[in-house]
Every structure is written in structure tokens, then in C-alpha cells.
Amino acid sequence: SQTIHQWPATLVQPVGSPLSLECTVEGTSNPNLYWYRQAAGRGLQLLFYSVGIGQISSEVPQNLSASRPQDRQFILSSKKLLLSDSGFYLCAWSGGTGRYEQYFGPGTRLTVT
Amino acid sequence: GENVEQHPSTLSVQEGDSAVIKCTYSDSASNYFPWYKQELGKRPQLIIDIRSNVGEKKDQRIAVTLNKTAKHFSLHITETQPEDSAVYFCAASVNSGGYQKVTFGTGTKLQVIP
Numbered sequence: 616s617q618t619i620h621q622w623p624a625t626l627v628q629p630v631g632s633p634l635s636l637e638c639t640v641e642g643t644s645n646p647n648l649y650w651y652r653q654a655a656g657r658g659l660q661l662l663f664y665s666v667g668i669g670q671i672s673s674e675v676p677q678n679l680s681a682s683r684p685q686d687r688q689f690i691l692s693s694k695k696l697l698l699s700d701s702g703f704y705l706c707a708w709s710g711g712t713g714r715y716e717q718y719f720g721p722g723t724r725l726t727v728t
Numbered sequence: 729g730e731n732v733e734q735h736p737s738t739l740s741v742q743e744g745d746s747a748v749i750k751c752t753y754s755d756s757a758s759n760y761f762p763w764y765k766q767e768l769g770k771r772p773q774l775i776i777d778i779r780s781n782v783g784e785k786k787d788q789r790i791a792v793t794l795n796k797t798a799k800h801f802s803l804h805i806t807e808t809q810p811e812d813s814a815v816y817f818c819a820a821s822v823n824s825g826g827y828q829k830v831t832f833g834t835g836t837k838l839q840v841i842p
Contacts, residue, residue: 719771
């Protein structure tokens with residue numbers, strides 16, 4: 616069966632510091648991968664998606680970036696965090712063409728102070 | 729782009745009663761409509777979904793209906809239980825360049841009162 620991991624689970628970072636969140640998927644190959652952000656008490660905002668290694672598309676222009684160095688690894692980064700970057704970051708995967716269901720990882724709760 | 733509206737934002741029901749959450753979407757090309765349940769502090773979990781070639785789908789106490797003409801879909805929970813208390817998100821999905829682009833509603837906080 617497929618499993619999705621995210622780490623760290625929680626993170627407190629000062630404004631202006633860098634960020635690196637990691638997501639890995641097990642039990643499937645060539646998944647579509649997604650990064651979402653959820654502000655407190657709000658809905659889900661798609662940040663990036665990837666259909667393959669090195670293929671990243673951004674939905675929202677901001678100070679975040681994403682990379683996919685391996686088939687089942689997806690990384691979210693920032694060079695300098697802003698207060699507005701605080702939130703619950705969720706990685707998700709889907710099975711590719713014809714497989715519509717998206718499954719979420721456990722999330723990383725980021726607080727920028 | 730796609731716009732998904734969800735109502736109500738909060739819903740309180742007595743245990744055993746039914747709960748209905750309604751969503752509308754704007755993109756007629758949307759072909760997949762999932763529903764997620766999110767408990768406090770946890771990840772959203774897919775609870776039921778429906779594709780555009782189906783009008784209704786049921787899984788035990790949960791059912792989803794889709795009206796493509798009117799561009800609206802609904803989640804029905806019967807015989808509600810306290811463990812159904814959570815935030816529920818609807819979503820509409822459209823094929824976009826090799827992947828399914830999902831747009832989420834703003835969520836409904838369901839409270840089931842014992």
C-alpha cells in the first residue's frame with residue numbers, strides 16, 4: 616500500500632530564516648505530487664504541483680519554491696521566511712493519468728515568529 | 729479559473745439527524761468531485777468522491793449527489809454520530825495539462841451534538 620511521509624511535523628522559525636520541508640511517497644511510482652498550504656481555520660491553497668522529476672509548476676507567486684530531485688521526493692523551500700508563511704503545509708500525491716484521487720500526508724505545522 | 733462555493737460554513741445537528749452540505753462550481757469541464765473530512769490538527773482524508781458521469785454515489789451513511797446541469801453537488805450524512813464532527817471540504821477537479829487540478833471549497837464545520 617502507498618504511504619506518504621512529511622517532516623518535520625512542527626517547526627518554529629524566525630522571520631528571514633530559510634525553510635526546507637520534505638515529502639516522500641512509498642509504494643507507488645511516478646506519482647503526481649502537490650504542496651498545499653492551509654492557514655489557520657481556512658481552506659486549502661495549492662502552491663506547487665509536479666508530474667515528474669524536475670517538473671514543477673507554481674500556482675501562486677510567492678517567496679516559496681519547490682523541487683523534485685527524485686521520483687518520490689518533493690521538497691518545499693524558502694530562502695527567507697515571512698510572517699505570512701505560517702500555516703499547515705500539506706503534501707499530497709495522486710496516481711497520475713486517470714487516477715484522480717489525491718491523498719494527503721500528515722502535514723507540517725510552521726510558525727514564523 | 730475554477731471557483732467552488734460551499735455552504736453552510738458551520739452546521740450543528742443532533743446525534744442521529746442528517747446533515748447536508750452543498751457546493752457549487754463554475755467550470756463545466758470539471759469531471760471529478762471529492763469530499764474530504766479534516767479533524768482538528770490532522771490531515772484531510774478522502775471520504776467519498778464522484779465522477780461527472782455518475783449522478784449519485786453512496787457509501788454506508790454517506791452519499792454524494794451531482795447535478796452537472798446546475799453545477800452543484802452535495803454531501804449527505806445520515807444517522808450522524810459524534811465522531812462525524814469535523815470540517816468537511818468539497819472540491820472540484822479538472823484535467824489540466826496531465827494532472828487533475830483540484831479547487832477546494834472553504835469548508836463546513838460540522839458539530840454533532842450528543
